[in-house]
Amino acid sequence: MNDFKKNLKNYSLIELESLVKELGLPRYRAEQIYKAIYVNRIENFDQITNFPKELRIQFGNSFILNDVVIHRKSVSKDGSVKFLFKLKDGKLIEAVYMPWLTEEDELERITLCISSQSGCAIGCKFCATGTMGLMRNIDTAEILDQILLVEKEMGQKLNNIVLMGMGEPLMNFENVTRALNILTDEKTELFSRKKITISTSGIAPKIIELAKEPRPVKLAISLHATTDISRQMIIPIAKTHTITKLMDAVEYYYKTTKIPVTYEYIPLLGINDTPEDAKRLARIAKRVPSRINLIPFNDISFTGVGGLSSELKATPKDKVREFAELVRANGAAVIIRDTFGDDIEAACGQLALSEK
């Protein structure tokens, strides 16, 4: 039955205005629905109190508001929570809730890392999701529901959203940008654009397109190497999107949006962790105001995938510290990040794979 009903979270406000017009309703009904969904967080049409009863029944007969469910939830001893969501066709996506604490152990902020696709076609050698291939793009409602369902389940308002879970967000551009526009629209009272980060493996032309969005968000680049040869070994699309093309796109993004960029870099033993890499990394990062996050590698040998993926090893912690010092000495801002949820398969793709 629900297969025939359209999910209203797939509509922007402008699209809702066209919809109500087609239904012969006045335009203000669109904003009433929009605010009912995102401000009042209604779960069924009976809760739209400023709609007459017949209109609530009419909408209930033709539309739905949610078709994503929390399938599994794993709570880590560090306070992070991994959510596995089931979509209407049985596909799985993941999100990770991460509470950041102050030195006094007080809650400082909560970040949710969400998925933009089910699976991923990019196939980065260090990533469990990359071993699955792409199942499908998720729609706007499925992007938004990860956030709305986690806020409801945890009874807390989230502070930051990062699109760094399953999938390459810029390969699902239309749904991702529609979701970003809804999230940052002041009418929905959800998030400031400064609180949202989109992380990409580096699809250069799409970065340029993203810079032209009306409310641009923060950009993170999964760089992970400082030469085309080593980058191509671990990120297959780097053959097309070379470091030069990527950096030109990043510079365009910064010049257009004035938002500093983040670089993500997983130090991998013998692949990208030499002193020359540290110097090149600093040189790349200094091209626009930026910060580098050094992220610990999560072993993905549990996926059973062979080739380079099974051979990758994390650079030892003391070597990572030396690498960071050298990057810093060469004039770039760098921090070494902790991981969340080591005990709950929190790395991207791990929970969905364990379900299989």
Ligand code: SF4
């Ligand atoms: S790191 Fe991101 S882009 Fe690369 S395979 Fe994993 S999900 Fe895809």
